Amino acid sequence: MIINVFKIMCFSSVTFSLYILSNVLSAFRKAVCICASIHIRVLLHTLVGLVLVKGTRGTRSKRLTSPPQSHHK
Structure with a gap:
């Protein structure tokens, strides 16, 4: 009886x-699905923003730093 119970x-x-x-x-x-969708959107936005910022900064910094480097050489 006790075993059955x-x-x-x-x-x-x-x-x-x-x-x-x-x-x-x-x-x-x-x-997780909700958080993942939000995180994917945020990550995509930040990646696009970083690529755009790096692209604009990269071209600007190259233009600014290339003449002094040539002068130093």
Whole structure:
């Protein structure tokens, strides 16, 4: 009798924990998807901004630094 009750309690606790885990995982997956989409957008914007800034700064700095380097040589 005690063994049966123990088995039922273990089974119910396992199923309950699995149910909680599945709910937590689905919620976590939704949150990860939302966060990932936001992060991908932010990363894309920052990458584009960095490329644009580096491109404009790179050409400007090359134009500014190339004459002094030639003079130093």
